[in-house]
Amino acid sequence: MTNHWVDIKNADLILIMGGNAAEAHPCGFKWVVEAKANRKARLVVVDPRFTRSAAVSDFYAPIRSGSDIAFLGGVIHYLLLNDKIHHDYVKAFTNASFLINDSFSFTDGLFSGYKADKRSYDAATWQYQLDEQGFAKVDDTLQNPSCVFQIMKRHYARYTPEVVNQITGTPQADFLKICEMIAETAVPDRVMTICYALGWTQHTVGTQNIRTMAMIQLLLGNMGRAGGGVNALRGHANVQGITDQCLYSEVLPGYLGAPTDADKTREEYLAKRTPKPLRPNQMNYAQNFPKWHTSLMKAWYGKAATAENGFCYDWLPKKDAAYDVLALFERMYQGKLNGFICQGFNPLASAPHKVKIDAALAKLKFLVVIDPLATETAEFWKHYDEFNPVDSAKIQTEVFRLPSTCFAEQDGTFTNSSRVIQWHWKGADGPGESMSDTDIIGGLFVKLRALYAKEGGALPEPVLGLAWPYRIATQPSPEELAMEISGKALADVADPKDATKILAKAGEQLAGFAQLRDDGSTAAGNWIYCGMWSQTGNLTARRDPADPTGLGQSLGWGFAWPANRRILYNRAACDLSGKPWDASRAVIAWDGSKWGGNDIPDMRPDAKPDEAVMPFIMNPEGVARLFAFERLLDGPLPEHYEPFETPLDANPLHPNNPQALSNPAARVYPGDLEALGKASEFPYVASTYRLVEHFHFWTKHSVLNAITQPQQFIEISEELAREKGISNGHRVRVRSKRGQLVAVAVVTKRIRSLTVNGRKTHLVGIPFHWGFRGATHPGYITNVLTPFIGDANSQTPEFKTFLVNIEKA
Amino acid sequence: MINVTRRQFLKITAAGLGSSSLALLGFSPEPALAELRNYKLARTTETRNTCPYCSVSCGVLLYSLGDRSKNVKSEIIHIEGDPDNPVNRGTLCPKGAGLLDMIHSADRLKYPEVREPGTTEWKRISWDEALDRVAKHLKADRDANFIKTNDAGVTVNRWNTTGFLASSAASNEAGYLSHKVLRGLGNIALDTQARI
Secondary structure (H helix, E strand, O other): OOOHHHHHHOOOOOEEEEOOOOHOOOOHHHHHHHHHHHHEEEEEEEOOOOOHHHOOOOOOEEEEEEEEHHHHHHHHHHHHHHHOHHHHHHHHHHHHHHEOOOHHHHEEEEEOOOEHHHHEHHHHHHEEEOOOOEEOOOOOOOOOOOEEHHHHHHHHOOOOOHHHHHHHEEEEEEEHHHHHHHHHHOOOOOOOEEOOOHHOOOOOOOOHHHHHHHHHHHHOOOOOOOOOOOOEOOOOHHHHHHHHHOOOOOEHOOOOOOOEOOOOOOHHHHHHHHHHOOOOOOHHHHHHHHHHHHHHHHHHHHHOOOOOHHHHHHHHHOEEEOOOOOOOOOHHHHOOOOOEEOOOHHHHHHOOHHHHHHHHHHOOOOEEEEOOOOOOHHHHOEEHHEEEEEHHHHHOOOEEEEEOOOHHHHHHHEEOOOOOEEEEEOOOOOOOOOOOHHHHHHHHHHHHHHHHHHOOOOOOOOHOOOOOOOOOOOOOHHHHHHHHHHHHHHOOOEEOEEEEEEEEOOOOOOHHHHOOOOOOOOOOOOOOOOOOEEOEEEHHHHHHOOOOOOOOOOOEEEEEEEOOOOOOOOHHHEEEOEEEEHHHHEEEEOOOOOEEEEOOOOOOOOHHHHOOOOOOOOOOOOOOOOOOOOOOOOOOOOOEEEOOOOOOOOOOOOOOHHHHOOOOOOOOOOOOOOOOOOOOOEEEEEEEEEEOOOOOOOOOHHHHHHHHHHOOOOEEEEHHHHHHHOOOEEEEEEEEEOOOEEEEEEOOOOOOOOEOOOOEEEEEEOOOOOOOHHHOOOOOOHHHHHHHHHHOOOEOOOOOOEEEEEEEE | OOOOOOOHHHHHHHHOOOOHHHHHHHOOHHHHHHHOOOOOOOOOOEEEEEEEOOOOOEEEEEEOOOOOOOOOOEEEEEEEEEEOOOOOOOOOOOOOHHHHHHOOOOOOOOOOEEEEEOOOOOEOOOOOHHHHHHHHHHHHHHHHHEEEOOOOOOOOEOOOOOOEEOOOOOOOHHHHHHHHHHHHHOOOOOEEEOOO
16 A cells, blocks of 8 residues: 555545455455545445445446456546646656657557567667756646657547447446546545555456556545555555565565576676666665665675675576466476475465366475465365365375464564554464474574585585574574564664764664665665664554544554655655645645654655655656556556457457457466467356455364355356346356356346447356365365466466356256 | 553453452442453453454454463463554454454364375374475475576576465565575575465
């Protein structure tokens, strides 16, 4: 979230789209109710189903699953056509005025630079026009046809209400009503927030779904504002924290791009990731990359990391290819992986195309599952009737199942969706011989290190040289690790403006990332968490809920990254002179000498407003990007593409270009295209989702939750039920190109058919919480149905839209 | 009635229910004694924790039997929302309301086990044997497949034949340590639930 849970109460309009907070995040959703009750805020829900969030909304509109960009692109068109934008904000704080390379184009569904054979783009033509000093050229009148504003206007001119209706199935009147409500927040004293979740990410256009909304929030001037922002309501209690620790091949802790084969030396690596400013006077905060990276190397390799050896740069593995979940299972399926460790992750249930995952796991030599619970993954080799029809004797994988403790049985921090890092305390030991994840990883590493010390082996140096300062080597403590993540001074750290002033003495914990250095004098395991355990102690354990202004910031509760800031980009909550756009919801303000107020300023504290230092400090141009010249692999502006399994024969926006049917830059593995179904055989759109009574594949092991939702079911509309002769309670078979399941049918008014591109389109709703282990009745893993294809940028699988057929079982 | 916070209330009522403390709460002792039963949480230890389900990360209070003294085994007997937490303010949802049954689920794993190739059952093993065998597998695979330089002669020092999927339910500290160890071994075949 750019903002935070409690801040939702400050909104005037709340849009829930691509999520269902009332069921998936009930205790956070109460802040929506609070806004409705106390501010007379209105709630709008757009969803393929009439969800429980919709049930308490002021306005609900249905939409075809997988067509969100068409809807949101239509909103952008409406705002621009009717001049419902926050002009001063857009002009000053976004790149609307920036000039783009004249050779940029968008033709027949493809941006310039498309390489069909590689299914990828060369972004060379998407760049800013630069002047002699290397700064981006701008046109403050926004009239130049090459400026972002004009390009955007042309791009979305196609998204008329008629086209929106044709693609999304949303009735035109409903769509226009929502446009009007959204447009009302273009004025400085009205703010909208958007709450989304996996209903936006789990598509092959997932990243661009979110980007389209971010553009709307920028046009309305709602970013950086109390009650505004773009708010991802995330999954597990620590999914944000694990994202921040970056257990991804492509990044190191704190989102530092990991080295690839192209980064031959440390100097080349750092130079590529340390941007130069693209406009005068901007903070260009990412220029500090070398400080963050060097401090990480010192935390990992300790004394072994020296200036002479490039702080052990060569010890870091270089990335040569994709290793996301889909890529890993593809490699496993191709026999390129020998071993696999699943730590608290149940991919047989939660990865797409279960049949392929089963086959992949069976090719492993060894599998290690670390989990508090008996997961399906750990028993992929075991026959469970129709739910897991395998022949154990043929599976030669050696499987280890290691019991770990759960949240209640360990100390440590979780980071919530608001980016607030909170310490939790152990209430009891885990059952039997279960051990904490840190003790398991610590114990395993110490054994490995001993083997390398004794026998040698492939490049033993980094294994033997890894900094391991823990008092009990096999049991690194949560306190020791939290302090290592936060960071400390290895030598005295002096004030860069006054060398006689020591900010942190050698051995002290650092106060924040501004104290990090690139000369090896500081160590921090994750720069964005720097300061969470400062010299004053463990700030994540703070428990002061005080909220003196009533805005809900609670700055003394836990520690929010970065720098305990609760609302990101909060400089944008003020006009150019530093005065809040809305005094009743002031976040920060310029007091004549410095920035301050009800949050940690997201701005250099002494940056005078007339210096024009812009709020988006991580971008080298200082402003937000309506047009993204980098980082997105599938285009600088969001465009509607059909899901990979679509009920339509062509993209209504590009009916004559089959290349532009679905995301042209999404990765497709050999064999997976053939495993996609056609509407002729599988005529119904399906979507998987959660129920309020269950959490993923965990709570089926909990008796109380199993009692409340014991049995697997699917949901269909009354109309589809009539067509297929299905009644409430009938058992039905749901088939996709990849597999099938049998479940009880619930016939409901909550789902209705939509007319899309002139054709009636039905939805089959599939809650996904069952499996072959647990306290519920056994059920099918719903991912037996889903396709093995992901978003072009994030590779998040397309769980939310695929095609099925349905019949009475 | 004087202002007493919830926690002070528990403390006062736990302090033996003497007439002076009851009077402090504004009750007259005689009828109050007739009303009160032995409150089940009065003798428990309260621990602050976080619900592990969604990312609202509701504050929870764990109530356990046992006073944390040496050789006393604690047992969690009740869980409820933490009223001090600024986000959930004491509430829990239908998922979180079942937390106690999750902790005490019959499907909790208690011992390290192995399923040998081709067999149909689990076999209990010791932690020492489990970690020894896994460490040997990892080392054998790393030593056999470690790539020091690529075809162009660039130092790449990577190991990509054993994969690792990290949990979104683990603490930051566990996630960080796992990341440090994996990169330390040169492993790049790592990913996490957070992507999905």
